[in-house]
Amino acid sequence: MKLSGNTIFITGGGSGIGRGLAEALHKLGNQVIISxxxxxxxxxxxxxxxxxxxxxxxxxxxxxxxxxxxxxxxxYPALNVLINNAGIMQIDNAAGVIEEDLLTSTVTTNLLGPIRMTSALIEHFxxxxxxxxxxxxxxLGFVPLAMSAVYSSTKAALHSYTLSLRYTLGGSSVKVLEIAPPWVQTDLLNSNEEPRAMPLAPFIAEAIKVLGTDSDEVVVEQAVMLRNNPGPGEGTFVKQFNDMMTQPQ
Structure with missing residues (x-):
């Protein structure tokens, strides 16, 4: 997509990846509105x-x-870009009772929110x-983190919705993109100081670079292996990934 001259609305733009994207796009000459x-x-x-x-x-x-x-x-009648970024992530236990508040708030924020926001703006776009x-x-929509099963499930569903949206808008003036971040140092799960997570600044820089290409997916190099995992035998890597994530640091 073109990286300047847009009017961009970003949900969850006050912190983390949302703020990083907002600031980078603002510096590139876009009118940015955060929420x-x-x-x-x-x-x-x-x-x-x-x-x-x-x-x-x-x-x-x-x-x-x-x-x-x-x-x-x-x-903002020139509004032409929506970035559905707002999301919440909590630890749960798929093998036990999942609290109703955690379930409904995560699904509503991470999945229904983007669908509703897109629906509200799509005719204008x-x-x-x-x-x-x-x-x-x-x-985590491609390789789920078992200790955050509900969050991972919402991201898998958002990927599916994105594919459908891209297909149905084919031939229109509306391009549909997906940014699939790896673990990034943000407020999610208090990961700001997590050494295993990718620092925010280099993630944003690489993501913006890919965003400026014709690619439908923005996947930074650190995320490629996980993005490419789905397929026959995917469960083997899912087990290895979760075994690694549960080991003491």
């Missing part, structure tokens, strides 16, 4: 990036999504000369 539930994070991000805008959004609430979409279309919907999934 989230934590007003303090939004204000800190926009203050550090003059010209960037923000709006409060609860992606778990369909009414909030509808209201924000309506406001965006009215305030179809009217643009060039537009893009970018879904941020995870390599």
């Amino acid at each position: 989230g539930r934590r007003k303090g994070h939004l204000e800190a991000t926009t203050k550090a990036n003059p010209g960037m805008q923000s709006v409060e959004l609860n992606v778990e609430d369909p009414a909030s999504i509808a209201a924000v979409a309506q406001k965006l279309i009215a305030d 179809k009217k643009q000369e060039s537009a893009a919907v970018i879904n941020v999934s995870s390599v």
Whole structure:
């Protein structure tokens, strides 16, 4: 996709990968609007990036999504890029009882949120000369982390939805992309200081570079092996991966 001259809306843009993408795209000459539930994070991000805008959004609430979409279309008629980035990740136990609050909040935020947000903006995007919907999934959608089974499942579902969306929008002005990050040093599972995770800055730099190509998927080099795992015998690597992740560090 073209990396400048866009009007871009990013969910979950006040921290982590969302903020990293927002700042990188802002510097490239795009009008960037970020959203989230934590007003303090939004204000800190926009203050550090003059010209960037923000709006409060609860992606778990369909009414909030509808209201924000309506406001965006009215305030930013040139809006042509949506980055569905907002997500939550919690530890669960698929072999035991999974708490209802964890289940519903994760599925609603990570899967229903992007679908609802896309649905609310898609007719507007179809009217643009060039537009893009970018879904941020995870390599855990291809190689699940068993200790976070619900999160991994939502990312697998988001990948599937992205494929369907890309097919149904084929021939239109709307391009559909997927960013599948590896483990990155962010607030998710308090991974900011995790040595096994990829530092945020190099991830963003590499992701932006791939985003500027014609590729439908943004997969950094560190994520390629996990992205390519699905297929016959995939369970062998899934076991090896989870055995490794459960070993004491």
